[in-house]
Amino acid sequence: MYSATFVFDKKQFDETFYQIDQEIAEFARKTTGYIGEEAWENPESGRVSNVYYWHTMQGMQELMQHPRHLEAKAAQSNWLNGYQVIISQVLRAYGDGTFAHPTNALTHHASE
Numbered sequence: 785m786y787s788a789t790f791v792f793d794k795k796q797f798d799e800t801f802y803q804i805d806q807e808i809a810e811f812a813r814k815t816t817g818y819i820g821e822e823a824w825e826n827p828e829s830g831r832v833s834n835v836y837y838w839h840t841m842q843g844m845q846e847l848m849q850h851p852r853h854l855e856a857k858a859a860q861s862n863w864l865n866g867y868q869v870i871i872s873q874v875l876r877a878y879g880d881g882t883f884a885h886p887t888n889a890l891t892h893h894a895s896e
């Protein structure tokens with residue numbers, strides 16, 4: 785399993801940002817091996833973290849090569865005050881199994 789975490793600081797979002805962001809998210813959900821996603825925002829700093837999960841790197845690469853993603857990347861300074869992308873291989877996940885999560889297939893429960 786692989787994940788791509790996109791961390792960014794907000795600047796000013798406009799209608800173009802929301803449209804492109806929605807199109808990218810919809811495409812991501814259709815990529816090969818897509819498992820799920822989640823998003824977090826720090827209310828104090830406004831920093832946002834979007835995490836996407838895939839079974840293999842293929843879907844992630846499809847997303848990175850999508851024309852709207854490339855367009856957003858080229859224009860990111862219009863909407864963001866900086867960003868960081870973290871590509872990870874998920875080796876193991878832990879939890880009690882109480883709630884659904886994209887990594888549940890890997891989750892080992894505390895009783896195991």
